Amino acid sequence: MDLTQLSCEDFLSRLASKAPAPGGGGAAALVGAAGVALGNMVGNLTTGKKKYAAVEEEILALNARAETLRKRLEALVQADADAFTPLAAAYGLPRETPEQQARKAAVLAEALDGACAVPLDIMDACCEGIRLATDYAEKGSVLAVSDAGCAALFCKAALQASALNVAINTKLMCFWNGSKMGSNRKKSILIRRTA
Secondary structure, three states, X not given: OOHHHOOHHHHHHHHHOOOOOOOHHHHHHHHHHHHHHHHHHHHHHHOOOHHHHHHHHHHHHHHHHHHHHHHHXXXXXXXXXXXHHHHHHHHOOOOOOHXXXXXXXXXXXXXXXXHHHHHHHHXXXXXXXXXXXXXXXXXXXXXXXXXXXXXXXXXHHHHHHHHHHHHHHHHHHHHHHOOOOOOOHHHHHHHHHOO
16 A cells, blocks of 8 residues: 555554554655645745746746655655565564574664665655755745745754664664674765754
């Protein structure tokens, strides 16, 4: 089932349930998509107005970027659920014998790596969403500047939530690998952006 096809009410009911997905990652992607959509609204409220004729082409370009980014974040809602499935299965593997423990550690390491990939993509998209919201605030209708601000805050919240998922999953990688994880430049840069 594609989570993005659920009604808002059904999505939130499923989020509140015992179902393994959606979880924090899917919710973060949805919040990021809502932030980008809010920025896009600012652009749509700006276009066609004489007062903003000088920035019309820039706003139209921002709107095109925002629509693409929103769709990317919408897809990441489902991608996060899909990435979590192997991780949930890996947690259920037996670990009574040394062989089972080694297999579980290997499977978990791979599943955790996959589970980090989607939140990293969400973080990257949310950074772009914040840049778009800033541009909308600077160039868009002054009547909708609060919406541009909300757009940035939604994207920031989604960025921080995704950074938390990455931080926890990478700590679990260390635990299951039994060693310190090597630094990943992209992960550390994106996590620092949330501060």
